[in-house]
Amino acid sequence: MAVVKTGNEVIGEMPYTATKRGLWQVSYLPPLTRTLGPVITRQPADAGGPEWVHRLDVTRELIAQLPRFGHFQQIADPLVSEAEAAAFALGGFKVSVQFTLKLPAGLDEETVWRRLRWNTRNRIRRSSERFVVKEIADVDAFVNLYDSNLSARELDNVYGSTIMRRLLTEVLRREAGAIIGSFDSDGSLTAATALVWDRANLYYILTTRKATAHSGAVALLIWQAIKIARERNLELDFDGVSTAGILQFLSGFGGHLVRRYVFEYMRADFALIRSVRACSRELVKLARRNDAEKSAQAE
Template sequence: MSTVKDWAPSVQQPDAARISQEPAPTAHSIFHEPWWLDIATQGNWQRAVVKLNDKVIGEMPYAIRRTRLWRVSHLPPLTRTLGPVIAPVTGSAARQQRHRLDVTARLIDQLPECDSFFQVLDPRVDDALAFALRGFSVSARYTYRIAPDVPAEEAWARLDSKTRNVIRSASHELTIDADLTPEAFLAFYDANLAARSRTNAYGSTVMRELVNAFVERKTGMLLGAYASNGQLVAAIGIVWDHQSMYYLLSSRTHDAHCGSISLLLWTSICRALDRKLTFDFDGFSSPSTFNFLSGFGATLTQRLGVERLGTLYLLTRTVKRRFAPAHVFAPNL
């Protein structure tokens, strides 16, 4: 276990000859990993693939499931982003754009016919023109991110003063442990849901399997915040890939210190910066979450959503939304 210092915790057809051989950033994230998708979809996923001379130059995984009325392809539980992953090419900006458009179009052509298709693209995918040209609606979602080259001292200085104060206060009362086991985390999460008379929105089975898998594979960890009496009062789950660390899950007791989650997040940010990873707060879906995350001084980053709906599905959804509460938050502000 460790505590936190006063200022911060301890831390057209593609041309084969022109396909880039240099390692370059791509949009392949932990959420694209086959083991992740196997668990998150319980095996109900497929992958569109484009090859050139037997080499994969583009891929796009998608989930598929049937409800009583509809065939849908949406993001699986706990899977924040997906979208196309395309091997880069050398050459002019115009040539690179043509390559992306061509490969993405051929990926889209392999997607299944369904009543509703929706994905949020990895933030490294900064345009969705190919989807728009194929009749998809494109919208903007947002997340907060901290770049990997930001020194911890600077990241601390960027925090809102209120956020810094609650982190300092929490660090004087709580101890952070990075060795929380999946069993302890899941029991804690379920107990807090029960105390609030809520059910697991992600599905208990999927969450249990994913948490165990990312801890076992060392692509994530669980951090706990403990009171002076040794009681676990807050916990979060983070996962990472070769470029980013993501805030995935959190839970706290109703009487936990108001800065407990902030302290755990700051500890995670320091770990990401130590590893030279971007820290991704993984989006928000309500004004209160937006206000909370904005206190961390991170950069607001756009994530594009792509959607295509069948006529009957669209009509049914429109009718439902007509009678939904007017205050429901839309993430595409």
């Protein structure tokens, strides 16, 4: 944790990881961690200077405390402003932007429903006739469904099943979130979503569905997440949009785009070695493809 104080008062802090990769220390978001980045206390009203200057100066002090990583990358919360981003850019970091979708708090259900795209409303209506949404108290039920759905697509759980179980167990124990599922008419669990909340936001953090299940099973879960967020007077954060298809689907729920800064630094020697390794992998793939083509021709 990088920390900046004025006297005994903490006015800025920035958590980070530090792990070893070969000859270098690297720093990335831990598994299932949404965002990191600097957290800075607003300066007193009588401080005299602009708030953005205060935020820029504190961020530069935080950056100065970071170890000399071979590679550093963090996604910042949407609350991180242009001033913090400017401090990273001036410090030699690459600053880029990702996006998430958010639904504001304080809207009544009728208004929220009216803001849904017409085909999204139809999907929710049809799904509600087939599926039943219930809360899931068994973490293993969620993780097992998540893993089995990935396995059916010949994919692995990139977060790690053990870490996912530990996290969701703590979420439920601390009453900091919920797991909800869409159950088919035969009682089978077809899709599930893990939600986590704080004092301001409800985060749509994990979701999974069987490959054979209708996409409406997930749409129904999102509608339930919207209801939970409204009941708790929280904003709903869809926690990032990684593809055009996901953005198209989630945009049907009436949210607005919000930017999230990404801060990255890579040492030249680390970048060189990574580039060489990437080239080596491509050469191996090319050699295997050539061998396969020669074998096909010989046959």
